[in-house]
Amino acid sequence: MMRLLCKAVAVVEESDLEAWLRAQCAEYAYDLGGVFRRRGDHSWPLTAGDEDELESQLATGGHLLPLPKEPAALANVLEVSIVDFVLDRLAGVVGGEGRRGTERGYPDIEVTGPAFGGGFHAVDVKIAQRKVNKTGISANTQSRITLYTGNTYFRYPQLHWPGTFRAFNDYATHLDIIGIYTLNQGSASRVDDLELIVQQPWRIASKQRSSTTREYIGAVVRIADLRAGIGEFDTPEAFYAYWRRFRFNIGRAVQNQLDKLLNGPQTPPGAVEKPPPDLPS
Numbered sequence: 001m002m003r004l005l006c007k008a009v010a011v012v013e014e015s016d017l018e019a020w021l022r023a024q025c026a027e028y029a030y031d032l033g034g035v036f037r038r039r040g041d042h043s044w045p046l047t048a049g050d051e052d053e054l055e056s057q058l059a060t061g062g063h064l065l066p067l068p069k070e071p072a073a074l075a076n077v078l079e080v081s082i083v084d085f086v087l088d089r090l091a092g093v094v095g096g097e098g099r100r101g102t103e104r105g106y107p108d109i110e111v112t113g114p115a116f117g118g119g120f121h122a123v124d125v126k127i128a129q130r131k132v133n134k135t136g137i138s139a140n141t142q143s144r145i146t147l148y149t150g151n152t153y154f155r156y157p158q159l160h161w162p163g164t165f166r167a168f169n170d171y172a173t174h175l176d177i178i179g180i181y182t183l184n185q186g187s188a189s190r191v192d193d194l195e196l197i198v199q200q201p202w203r204i205a206s207k208q209r210s211s212t213t214r215e216y217i218g219a220v221v222r223i224a225d226l227r228a229g230i231g232e233f234d235t236p237e238a239f240y241a242y243w244r245r246f247r248f249n250i251g252r253a254v255q256n257q258l259d260k261l262l263n264g265p266q267t268p269p270g271a272v273e274k275p276p277p278d279l280p281s
């Protein structure tokens with residue numbers, strides 16, 4: 001009995017990855033101040049007493065350029081920073097392991113190890129801007145967050161798709177880290193009031209696509225609902241049934257890849273095959 005109790009304390013429950021991620025994300029601080037430019041315009045040496053002074057000297061000395069404000073480019077910078085942070089935190093967990101996914105693949109981070117109950121867990125990072133109206137900051141995201149690409153690894157979850165570590169069904173858990181920010185046109189860092197939300201994707205799913213041209217599954221747009229995990233489905237089963245029945249386009253590239261996966265040997269789990277350039281990501 002004693003033994004069993006000790007074991008239960010030492011091993012973090014599988015579902016605790018969600019709670020663990022939430023606790024880590026609460027400590028994430030966005031600290032990208034812009035893009036460093038080598039050439040500047042000031043006298044040497046440059047002396048700074050702390051990081052604020054350094055930043056202001058770099059800015060006035062012409063060394064600091066703003067981060068891109070184009071949403072996809074800025075989202076990518078934020079995603080990399082958040083993935084780095086989570087991987088760094090995972091490195092400090094005994095019996096926990098994290099691996100970075102490929103740029104066009106799913107998920108962004110694969111978590112495994114006895115600390116999280118064994119098995120494999122998919123953690124994906126998504127970024128959205130707060131919508132700004134004439135009246136001010138809206139309660140919604142600017143556009144619908146994409147939860148999954150619907151017509152490939154999600155639609156055929158028993159197959160090991162290129163750009164992924166393993167088949168979708170081989171994951172015990174799917175979790176999203178959603179980063180929501182307000183665009184600041186005037187600052188080099190571009191990002192104000194960044195909030196990180198951790199949710200299981202099905203909980204924040206809508207019945208709408210997130211794009212009119214791409215085969216994407218969309219989230220709800222109300223930020224309070226994203227935070228509370230209030231989507232349009234009552235159960236994961238209802239979510240999977242709806243979106244796996246959805247009439248997505250299966251284009252030529254997806255069809256070719258599907259034939260290949262069904263008829264040939266699949267990449268071993270853990271290894272990532274490079275996706276063909278025309279396969280939608």
Ligand SMILES: [Ca+2]
Pocket residue numbers: 079108124125126
């Ligand atoms: Ca992502």
